[in-house]
Amino acid sequence: GIQVEQSPPDLILQEGANSTLRCNFSDSVNNLQWFHQNPWGQLINLFYIPSGTKQNGRLSATTVATERYSLLYISSSQTTDSGVYFCAVGSGNTPLVFGKGTRLSVIA
Amino acid sequence: SQTIHQWPATLVQPVGSPLSLECTVEGTSNPNLYWYRQAAGRGLQLLFYSVGIGQISSEVPQNLSASRPQDRQFILSSKKLLLSDSGFYLCVLRAGLWGDTQYFGPGTRLTVL
Numbered sequence: 460g461i462q463v464e465q466s467p468p469d470l471i472l473q474e475g476a477n478s479t480l481r482c483n484f485s486d487s488v489n490n491l492q493w494f495h496q497n498p499w500g501q502l503i504n505l506f507y508i509p510s511g512t513k514q515n516g517r518l519s520a521t522t523v524a525t526e527r528y529s530l531l532y533i534s535s536s537q538t539t540d541s542g543v544y545f546c547a548v549g550s551g552n553t554p555l556v557f558g559k560g561t562r563l564s565v566i567a
Numbered sequence: 568s569q570t571i572h573q574w575p576a577t578l579v580q581p582v583g584s585p586l587s588l589e590c591t592v593e594g595t596s597n598p599n600l601y602w603y604r605q606a607a608g609r610g611l612q613l614l615f616y617s618v619g620i621g622q623i624s625s626e627v628p629q630n631l632s633a634s635r636p637q638d639r640q641f642i643l644s645s646k647k648l649l650l651s652d653s654g655f656y657l658c659v660l661r662a663g664l665w666g667d668t669q670y671f672g673p674g675t676r677l678t679v680l
Contacts, residue, residue: 490667500674501671501673502669503671552599554626555613556613557610558610
């Protein structure tokens with residue numbers, strides 16, 4: 460099956476810093492999403508981005524489908540950005556395959 | 568809008584005991600539902616998914632099973648729990664024209680002792 464690798468596995472940032480999270484996948488996909496899991500376990504959709512670039516406030520994401528990677532950018536990080544960021548991919552109606560996540564800790 | 572309920576929120580069970588986790592959804596009909604497990608605080612592993620009543624697809628051969636007795640009810644079960652069954656269990660509803668929206672339940676944190 461399709462493989463999803465996220466890097467880095469862990470990231471510690473000072474509040475206000477910028478960061479880039481990466482997601483590599485092993486096969487063609489037509490569904491790619493980014494999620495944030497807060498410290499209490501709740502998961503929230505961030506982006507549906509099978510290709511191209513999207514922005515939502517301080518977050519933006521870019522997917523280069525032909526090169527099988529996606530990037531999530533966090534600018535001016537805040538402590539509330541802490542948690543685990545997941546990339547998940549799929550094709551058609553197949554269930555999403557999640558990466559192992561990047562654990563982000565933002566320190567005041 | 569869609570809402571997912573899961574219970575219990577936390578559960579501590581001895582090895583060898585049975586398990587039943589329930590997921591119910593509101594605000595939609597004929598949903599695609601999924602059970603994922605997150606172990607050791609990282610990575611979501613797909614366990615089962617269902618596209619309709621009585622339709623279950625299993626992704627991992629384990630001592631777990633799932634059932635879809637009603638359109639908006641999805642149940643995860645086990646006859647005998649193992650230590651390795653510990654984890655955070657999430658029920659997920661997939662929606663949107665291209666399946667581009669996921670609604671996550673609040674999760675059940677299971678500890679097997």
